[in-house]
Amino acid sequence: MFPISIKFGASLEECGHLLKVARELGVEVIGVSFHVGSNSSDPHCFSESIANARGVFDLGADLGHEMTLLDIGGGFPGSDDFIVTFEEIAKVINQSLEVHFPAETGVNIIAEPGRYYVASAFTLAVNIIGKKCLPWNKDTFRECAKSVKYYINDGGFGSFSDIFHCHFTQKAVPYKQSVGQPLYSSSVWGPTCTAEDLLFNHAQLPELQVGDWLIFENMGAYTVSLSTHFNGFSIPRVHFCISSKIW
Ligand SMILES: Cc1ncc(COP(=O)(O)O)c(C=O)c1O
Incomplete structure (x- = not known):
């Protein structure tokens, strides 16, 4: 790749x-x-x-x-x-x-x-910092159930530089329990000024709110090490964790 x-x-x-x-x-x-x-x-x-x-x-x-x-x-x-x-x-x-x-x-x-x-050693937790609900599907110009844009506090100029190489394969998993809730076509965007900072275009996600967390597994390789401060956003902090059982 x-x-x-x-x-x-x-x-x-x-x-x-x-x-x-x-x-x-x-x-x-x-x-x-x-x-x-x-x-x-x-x-x-x-x-x-x-x-x-x-x-x-x-x-x-x-x-x-x-x-x-x-x-x-x-x-x-x-x-x-x-x-x-x-x-x-x-x-x-x-x-x-x-x-x-x-x-x-x-x-x-x-x-x-x-x-x-290193990939599986790190899990990335990002925060939703903005949200826009679109009642219309812009591709078909027909009313759709709901299409949502989420803006998160990390993106292509941070831990997700793989999106610029079209190689990003990890899934976004909402941290809060959402079993059985309806799913909506959602796009997930990084925080910077450029419209290229798009992580997913048609992710199926339950409705989330500003402040909710999204979890990405297997984010230990070619992620924070490639982060930049573009647009003044800071590089994600790393916390080392171990389950009490293993400890
Ligand atoms: C010379 C060399 N060896 C090893 C690696 C590690 O490659 P990978 O992460 O695909 O295992 C790289 C990564 O670019 C490399 O340039």
């Missing part, structure tokens, strides 16, 4: 050239590192990259490089409700490693999981 290779890395053709030049300069190349891009939705990106890495190892060996390290990077999901699970990705990776880098090759294999470790 985040194609890192548009900025970094080398094509297979370039790898041949780099290995050759390294050899000429007496630079020791010890392995291959790749990153399929964060939140990868297709496990075959990993198997294809592992197969390509095998090709680079073979090229390196032909040129006299002793390569012993394969770094398969990050890209693993951080929540169980993602399009593909960590286990499904791990299965494809293991099968591919078995084919291209079996244990007897002696190659050390490492990964750099980021999102996988």
Whole structure:
């Protein structure tokens, strides 16, 4: 979902050239590192990259490089409700490693999981700071049950920068009990001056009031770390919690 290779890395053709030049300069190349891009939705990106890495190892060996390290990077999901699970990705990776880098090759294999470790560690609680009820559906120009706009105290320039990459997948869950209440087509907006600060367009939410809380799970990766003070809004405070049972 985040194609890192548009900025970094080398094509297979370039790898041949780099290995050759390294050899000429007496630079020791010890392995291959790749990153399929964060939140990868297709496990075959990993198997294809592992197969390509095998090709680079073979090229390196032909040129006299002793390569012993394969770094398969990050890209693993951080929540169980993602399009593909960590286990499904791990299965494809293991099968591919078995084919291209079996244990007897002696190659050390490492990964750099980021999102996988931290996403589920943090839950974001945001506050509704404004509300607008629209009696008309602006798309159909027909009266609808009710369509509501909520403005919250965090947004695309804060913890939700993923919305600008169209990769935001987490659901908003109202904190207050709302079982059995009617749901309304709702849009949820960040607090800043720009109309691009839109988190959801057609979320089905019960009617909420200013001051109510919305909860977003799995918000530990690429969220507060990317927050800005744009428009003077502060960065969310972090509170560390543990249940009394575990404590
Ligand atoms: C070089 C490198 N390694 C690891 C990571 C972590 O990736 P992820 O969070 O997708 O696991 C990143 C993230 O951009 C990265 O640039």
